[in-house]
Amino acid sequence: QQPVQSPQAVILREGEDAVINCSSSKALYSVHWYRQKHGEAPVFLMILLKGGEQKGHEKISASFNEKKQQSSLYLTASQLSYSGTYFCGTGILPLADDKIIFGKGTRLHILP
Amino acid sequence: GAGVSQTPSNKVTEKGKYVELRCDPISGHTALYWYRQSLGQGPEFLIYFQGTGAADDSGLPNDRFFAVRPEGSVSTLKIQRTERGDSAVYLCATSPGTGGGEQFFGPGTRLTVL
Numbered sequence: 001q002q003p004v005q006s007p008q009a010v011i012l013r014e015g016e017d018a019v020i021n022c023s024s025s026k027a028l029y030s031v032h033w034y035r036q037k038h039g040e041a042p043v044f045l046m047i048l049l050k051g052g053e054q055k056g057h058e059k060i061s062a063s064f065n066e067k068k069q070q071s072s073l074y075l076t077a078s079q080l081s082y083s084g085t086y087f088c089g090t091g092i093l094p095l096a097d098d099k100i101i102f103g104k105g106t107r108l109h110i111l112p
Numbered sequence: 113g114a115g116v117s118q119t120p121s122n123k124v125t126e127k128g129k130y131v132e133l134r135c136d137p138i139s140g141h142t143a144l145y146w147y148r149q150s151l152g153q154g155p156e157f158l159i160y161f162q163g164t165g166a167a168d169d170s171g172l173p174n175d176r177f178f179a180v181r182p183e184g185s186v187s188t189l190k191i192q193r194t195e196r197g198d199s200a201v202y203l204c205a206t207s208p209g210t211g212g213g214e215q216f217f218g219p220g221t222r223l224t225v226l
Binding site: 002008030032040041042043044047049087095096097098099100101102103104105 | 131143145147152153154155156157162168170171182196203207209210212213214215216217219220
């Protein structure tokens with residue numbers, strides 16, 4: 001089952017914060033976050049493998065609530081370079097190197 | 113170093129024709145994945161190789177789709193009797209296979225079936 005992302009789209013001004021949510025109806029072993037700019041390939045942001053895990057990547061961080069089968073991606077003090085479509089992906093096996101089932105994406109547009 | 117490369121970058125074909133899409137992985141990456149992406153959608157899993165063998169082909173939509181990786185490096189996705197619904201960007205991704213989880217995506221092949 002494909003994970004559900006919300007919101008579908010976000011428009012922010014530079015410097016504002018955003019939260020992108022990802023939820024699944026199936027038990028999760030891993031959550032993967034990728035960003036894709038228009039006309040380009042998806043680029044890896046981070047993977048969360050354990051319930052309760054939180055990770056940071058500069059001003060982009062994420063959390064994974066295994067019991068609720070949810071993950072959230074946090075973008076703080078957004079920069080113009082953050083614009084793009086963010087995909088969460090879920091893994092249903094206890095392996096980091098497994099197929100990813102991606103959501104439909106959240107389009108983020110940062111205005112100067 | 114060189115990233116994942118895919119050829120051709122664009123392929124236009126007619127309904128009913130056969131096409132082959134090629135993926136050259138990052139050197140040393142043992143895991144290779146094929147996805148396809150339609151406009152406004154996330155990548156859709158097709159097949160996953162670990163070395164030469166297909167570890168998971170559950171995403172192949174039907175028996176018109178087939179993929180090989182004979183020497184554990186280059187992979188070819190083959191589509192027989194193409195249909196208009198096959199039009200999409202076909203993405204290849206590879207990973208070292210060491211448990212890190214990061215997949216490195218190629219630029220994709222845009223397939224258009226007329």
